[in-house]
Amino acid sequence: MQKVKMTIAYDGTDFAGYQRQPGRRTVQSTLEEALGRITASPVSVTGAGRTDAGVHARGQVVHFETEAGVPLERWTRVLNHVLPQDLAVLSVEAVPKTFHARYDACWKRYRYTLDTRPVPDVFTRRYRTHLTLGLDVERMRQAAGYLVGTHDFSAFSSARTTVKDKVRTLYQCEVEVLADGVIAIVTAGNGFLYHMVRIISGTLVEAGMGKLDPAAVSDILQGRDRSRAGKTLPAQGLTMVEVHYEPWPE
Amino acid sequence: MQKVKMTIAYDGTDFAGYQRQPGRRTVQSTLEEALGRITASPVSVTGAGRTDAGVHARGQVVHFETEAGVPLERWTRVLNHVLPQDLAVLSVEAVPKTFHARYDACWKRYRYTLDTRPVPDVFTRRYRTHLTLGLDVERMRQAAGYLVGTHDFSAFSSARTTVKDKVRTLYQCEVEVLADGVIAIVTAGNGFLYHMVRIISGTLVEAGMGKLDPAAVSDILQGRDRSRAGKTLPAQGLTMVEVHYEPWPE
Structure with missing residues (x-):
């Protein structure tokens, strides 16, 4: 075997x-x-x-x-x-017989990519979500800062989640500008609830649009109410980047 | 109108x-x-x-x-x-009523992209041709050098071509390394015969494999015999990059 x-x-x-x-x-x-x-x-x-x-x-x-x-x-x-x-x-x-791809994973990294230009690139359209919006990246970064750390992420998980314990640790939540109008939201954490990255991304977009005060993210986390966070963004912009079996390096 | x-x-x-x-x-x-x-x-x-x-x-x-x-x-x-x-x-x-997209074009640029790594990138596979071959880029560049200029490109056009005059000018024929194992062949010219870029690319690949002496490209041009040039590479690696309506800048 x-x-x-x-x-x-x-x-x-x-x-x-x-x-x-x-x-x-x-x-x-x-x-x-x-x-x-x-x-x-x-x-x-x-x-x-x-x-x-x-x-x-x-x-x-x-x-x-x-x-x-x-x-x-x-x-x-x-x-x-x-x-x-x-x-x-x-x-x-x-790997040894005891290895388990899911249970042994220490952390994962996801990337959510947005193309906000009037005409999205034809060659990457399958891997990015197209939103024709002006986004204030600094506001998105401020909002992202409140999510890093250990929190109950109930407000950032789909109502369809069946897991009881919704406490997770985000090690990283950063907003990168890949090109003019192309924005990536990079998150790394010890575990992710159902739709969590897509709801986090939707919430950062609302902060970037000016619809949500970045500081409100802290209240949303504490309120544990899904309806206060942003929309679940479409699947096509999301990529699972990597899975690690050693603890987060810091 | x-x-x-x-x-x-x-x-x-x-x-x-x-x-x-x-x-x-x-x-x-x-x-x-x-x-x-x-x-x-x-x-x-x-x-x-x-x-x-x-x-x-x-x-x-x-x-x-x-x-x-x-x-x-x-x-x-x-x-x-x-x-x-x-x-x-x-x-x-x-544009003025007299403008014609095809007849008025002064030059066009094409890019042919090869992914020569054992496992080609899943996200760009639709836009690159996968060839698991070690290619000597310097040899490809030497071969490319013989193609620049004004030549009868009969040897580099499909037998299905119906045009009589097969003299064209290539302003550029360069081999770029985009990433380790990812190679782009960039050609610019005042006109291209049927399958010309794909046959040029196939010929440069044969030079890069060591199957063809780069200097033989000069003889192949002069011989005007399609069967002596390289294979027609697949369509999926080819991209029409740009079309210009002003003369080539030099």
Whole structure:
């Protein structure tokens, strides 16, 4: 029995999300089918995070177990040969039997990208959310500052969340200007609630529009009321950037 | 009557090329349908170049005439509202009645992009050709040097070309390294024969692989024999970058 940790990238546009669903093209089922073809036996894959339909990944991590005698250094090539063009294996490593892609993750980083120009770039449109708005980046940064730290993020999670404990730690919440009118919101944390990055991004956009006082973010956190935070922005602007299995470096 | 020059960008992946064809989704027909909806009358669009199926554009130029009283500054917004996400109008200007997007073009620039890494980037895969090859960029640059200037490019055009005069001037033929393993071949010239950029790129790749002596490019030009040049590389790596209506600056 070989336990394998694999880092993958995908263009989420044409996937109905990470998680297997009957009759839908998902990342998990596409990986499991490819592994099934290669190993000629059913393989179950577990991801570090279940990204929603339309969400992308540059460094999602998954694990699986197999009896197949494929040498470790061949997995990447063999899998990429079978996988569709919008899903790629970046690297593979052997891990101990106890490793778990989701439970062992210490922190993850996400990036939410906005194209606010009148005519969004045709070549990156699948990976950015288009909002024709003037955004004050300094106000967005002020608002972001209130989110860093350990908080109850109830106000920043979908009402559909089933988890009880909504306390999470954000290590980073930064607003980067990638080009004139192209803005990325980068968040890193020890865990993320359902829709949390998309609601944080929607709230920072409201601060940037002048609709929300940046300092109000502190009150919104304390109020734990979803309706006071910003809108959930669309999935297409969101990318899971990386997953780490060592504690946050500071 | 208003004559309009329009600069457009498109992701060529899902278009059957620029030119109108019955029952196919093409750039020309998509533009003409959009203009027809806006002006409520048939509009014919002429492009500077007829890009093939799968070829992209960052700065294709087209012209059309209309009786519609749409103010010039509104065309961009009105059209982008109607056009699909993979086709965008970048700018619009009024031109004299005599202007012709194809006949008046002085020079065009194309970019052919290769991703030679073992695992190509998932997010740019639609715009690059994936070749898992070690390429010697210096050899490619030497080969490119022989192509600059005024030559009969018969050896670098598809056998399907119908034009008689195959003499063209290349002002630029450069090989850029965009990132480790990502190579762009940039060509500018006063005119391009059918498949010319893709055959030039295929020939430079053979020079980079060591399969072709860079100096042989000079003989290939003189021989005017298509079979001696390199393969026609796939359309997906090719982008029409810009079209100019003023002479090349030097």
